[in-house]
Amino acid sequence: MLAAVITSLASVAAAQDANGVIEKHVEALDDYAEDETVGFRQGSVVVAPIPFSNPTIGSGLVLGAGYLFQLDEGSDPSVIGAGGLRSDNGSTAAAGAFKLKLDNNRWIIEALYGQADVQYDLFTGIGVIPIRQDGILGRLSLSYGVTPDFSFGATFRYLDTTITPAFAGLPPIPPPFDQFLNVEVANVGVVSDWDTRDDTIYPTSGQVLHFEAFQGYGLSGLVRDYSKSYVNYTFYLSPWAEGVIASRLSVCAASSETPFFDQCGIGTVDSFRGFSATQLLDFRSASLQVELRQRLGERIGLIAFAGAGQTGQSFSDLEAGGTHSAYGVGARYRVSKKFPLDFSIDLSRNDQQEDNLYIYVGQRF
Numbered sequence: 001m002l003a004a005v006i007t008s009l010a011s012v013a014a015a016q017d018a019n020g021v022i023e024k025h026v027e028a029l030d031d032y033a034e035d036e037t038v039g040f041r042q043g044s045v046v047v048a049p050i051p052f053s054n055p056t057i058g059s060g061l062v063l064g065a066g067y068l069f070q071l072d073e074g075s076d077p078s079v080i081g082a083g084g085l086r087s088d089n090g091s092t093a094a095a096g097a098f099k100l101k102l103d104n105n106r107w108i109i110e111a112l113y114g115q116a117d118v119q120y121d122l123f124t125g126i127g128v129i130p131i132r133q134d135g136i137l138g139r140l141s142l143s144y145g146v147t148p149d150f151s152f153g154a155t156f157r158y159l160d161t162t163i164t165p166a167f168a169g170l171p172p173i174p175p176p177f178d179q180f181l182n183v184e185v186a187n188v189g190v191v192s193d194w195d196t197r198d199d200t201i202y203p204t205s206g207q208v209l210h211f212e213a214f215q216g217y218g219l220s221g222l223v224r225d226y227s228k229s230y231v232n233y234t235f236y237l238s239p240w241a242e243g244v245i246a247s248r249l250s251v252c253a254a255s256s257e258t259p260f261f262d263q264c265g266i267g268t269v270d271s272f273r274g275f276s277a278t279q280l281l282d283f284r285s286a287s288l289q290v291e292l293r294q295r296l297g298e299r300i301g302l303i304a305f306a307g308a309g310q311t312g313q314s315f316s317d318l319e320a321g322g323t324h325s326a327y328g329v330g331a332r333y334r335v336s337k338k339f340p341l342d343f344s345i346d347l348s349r350n351d352q353q354e355d356n357l358y359i360y361v362g363q364r365f
Contacts, residue, residue: 274326
């Protein structure tokens, strides 16, 4: 899950801002929207501490900093960001990223680089084993907008990681996980997006179809070449005043050689709440989520959500593993007067009667 932690941290660093505690930093972003002028030197700096909580690495704080600027009049703002993370279970990470939008948003260039040392539970046939995963991750992507709604591009990712038991005295990591304890991997892939949302921060209508597929190449260690692809279809509808229904259908497939930290699963590529991202891993997964969002004023909002998913070694085996479900409620606090950006707190319960707390910025999907 090292790649997921670094990617999330870099996204926070490149997106910015958090809760009422940092209202003054959000106001700086608001001022940028009012005064923005074209050119790298005309940008604005935003610095913000952001609390988080999830069942994979626990609770902690991200400190993020970003520089926002507009490269041409027809493009949305670009951003350069950096951030650091620490959680209560000892996980740490640091990353830097940039996202450049050029030529009326026709070209989008994204890059990130990060290092992390994360601790999480690995669910094995002999029980749950706390493990540590450390290493570095680099990613570069280039997308071209064929139309204002449709884009496609290419991605490259490099990962060098080492995995060990989290504490002395724990049993050794069992097969088949033990073949991925010290590996170096390169991924080359394609990505495509069809996006008709009315807003990228808090959409109330439209849809997004995101597809990603990549081929993984083992550079060192026992990992073999593998492949993975997934698609997320997200739909938004506003049937009444200040109310939004959001739903997401996700399907994922990975080859049998895929390392466990890149496999499909509930909570891996679909933003599913209710389970640790390492709890239900396999080579195939499918999930459906529905969320009801209701604004109660300029600042406060409430949500209720439910979802179900299946995992298996093949799509024909999904039902054999049973259906896993979760539901919950959440609260939203809008941190900006001009941007529909929310500080989010969600509480979920899954079909195994486990409760999980999520704290993050923005919407889950």
